[in-house]
Amino acid sequence: MSKSRPAPEAPEPLAPLVDAHTHLDACGATDAATTAAIVDRAAAVGVGRVVTVADDLHAAQFAVRAAHWDPRVFAAVAIHPTRANSLDDTTRTEIERLAADPRCVAVGETGLDLYWPGKLDGCAEPAEQEEGFRWHIDLAKRLGKPLMIHNREADDDLLRVLHSEGAPETVIFHCFSSGPEMARACVDAGYHLSFSGTVSFRNAKALREAAPLVPRAQVLVETDAPFLTPHPFRGAPNEPYCLPYTVRALADVRGESASELAAATTANAERVYGLS
Numbered sequence: 001m002s003k004s005r006p007a008p009e010a011p012e013p014l015a016p017l018v019d020a021h022t023h024l025d026a027c028g029a030t031d032a033a034t035t036a037a038i039v040d041r042a043a044a045v046g047v048g049r050v051v052t053v054a055d056d057l058h059a060a061q062f063a064v065r066a067a068h069w070d071p072r073v074f075a076a077v078a079i080h081p082t083r084a085n086s087l088d089d090t091t092r093t094e095i096e097r098l099a100a101d102p103r104c105v106a107v108g109e110t111g112l113d114l115y116w117p118g119k120l121d122g123c124a125e126p127a128e129q130e131e132g133f134r135w136h137i138d139l140a141k142r143l144g145k146p147l148m149i150h151n152r153e154a155d156d157d158l159l160r161v162l163h164s165e166g167a168p169e170t171v172i173f174h175c176f177s178s179g180p181e182m183a184r185a186c187v188d189a190g191y192h193l194s195f196s197g198t199v200s201f202r203n204a205k206a207l208r209e210a211a212p213l214v215p216r217a218q219v220l221v222e223t224d225a226p227f228l229t230p231h232p233f234r235g236a237p238n239e240p241y242c243l244p245y246t247v248r249a250l251a252d253v254r255g256e257s258a259s260e261l262a263a264a265t266t267a268n269a270e271r272v273y274g275l276s
């Protein structure tokens with residue numbers, strides 16, 4: 001997130017929408033009032049519900065609290081792959097407790113991030129990430145909840161681990177940004193692909209070739225706010241209210257109507273996450 005550019009103006013409303021992956025705490029929410037303010041801004045443009053996602057233990061505790069504060073907010077909890085080296089027994093016990101909460105609708109974000117090791121101080125090594133990923137896969141299966149995957153430069157390794165471990169019934173690749181080959185592999189495996197602002201980036205050629213290959217029943221949409229602000233607002237702070245920009249860009253790439261895509265992805269989110 002950059003403070004160098006002003007917040008994007010509100011888009012034309014597009015309803016109904018569910019933001020399938022966002023980080024309300026990183027968007028500035030700290031309590032019930034600040035959480036409601038962000039969701040109010042989203043709801044005003046049709047984004048009526050959001051899934052707020054944890055990447056560490058503190059964020060997981062926040063996500064479940066936020067989901068109890070506001071009926072429009074649902075939680076997903078896990079330890080992010082770059083922090084998988086913090087997954088000690090105490091942390092596992094607490095993540096399990098939070099993941100079992102009825103307001104928690106997925107185990108995530110977990111997975112593999114092969115970009116940051118060696119670049120980021122304290123980043124979990126690939127072997128530690130894989131061990132953490134396997135633990136989260138098992139947790140999702142034990143709880144019967146969807147597994148939400150973070151993937152950075154790890155297409156083949158993710159598919160390998162999912163295959164060897166046995167994937168949970170529902171798998172979501174959040175911020176899907178890979179190319180056509182990975183999209184086909186995920187579609188064939190029955191996974192769901194959640195598209196973010198990256199699909200609107202003009203230089204994302206392979207991703208824009210991949211997006212039309214995904215059957216509508218396997219598509220979700222997300223902001224990953226405050227990151228990945230859609231074109232033409234790159235560099236400005238992202239928030240769930242910006243989701244209509246991404247959905248219109250995705251509909252454009254797929255050659256379908258934005259309102260039909262909005263309705264379909266909302267039905268998918270309701271089914272996948274069991275939203276009420």
Ligand SMILES: [Zn+2]
Nearest residue numbers: 109150151175
């Ligand atoms: Zn992620």
Ligand SMILES: [Zn+2]
Nearest residue numbers: 021053109224
């Ligand atoms: Zn995220």
